[in-house]
Amino acid sequence: MRWEEEEGALRARLSFKSYLDAFAFVQKMAQHAEEVNHHPTLCWDYDELNILLTTKDKGNTVTPLDREFALWIDSVYPI
Numbered sequence: 830m831r832w833e834e835e836e837g838a839l840r841a842r843l844s845f846k847s848y849l850d851a852f853a854f855v856q857k858m859a860q861h862a863e864e865v866n867h868h869p870t871l872c873w874d875y876d877e878l879n880i881l882l883t884t885k886d887k888g889n890t891v892t893p894l895d896r897e898f899a900l901w902i903d904s905v906y907p908i
Contacts, residue, residue, distance in 0.1 A: 832899050837890045838883035839899050843906060845876045854878065854906070861901060867894045 832841050845851040855873060862868045870881040880902065882895040 834891055837888075838881050839891055839895050840882075841880045841899070841902070843878045843880065843902075845878070845907075848875050850907075851876050851878055857905065858902065861898075865894070865898065867898055869898065 832839050834840075843851075843854070845854065851873060855871065855878065858869070858871075867884075870883070872879040872881075882891070882898055883889045884892040884894055
């Protein structure tokens with residue numbers, strides 16, 4: 830995927846066919862975040878989603894939790 834590591838975070842920008850497709854993906858991601866108790870920062874604008882993964886309680890650094898969440902996103906993102 831297109832993950833970049835910078836300033837203690839993994840970042841990606843995802844594009845979708847429509848607003849509703851993006852919304853459905855955000856819902857799916859929110860459910861997974863609750864299950865693993867690790868919550869990304871999201872900026873959603875119509876059919877684009879910017880994701881920031883960092884572990885806040887470890888001083889805003891990239892940890893295995895972030896890398897695992899990124900892999901999960903890669904596995905479910907409809908390319």
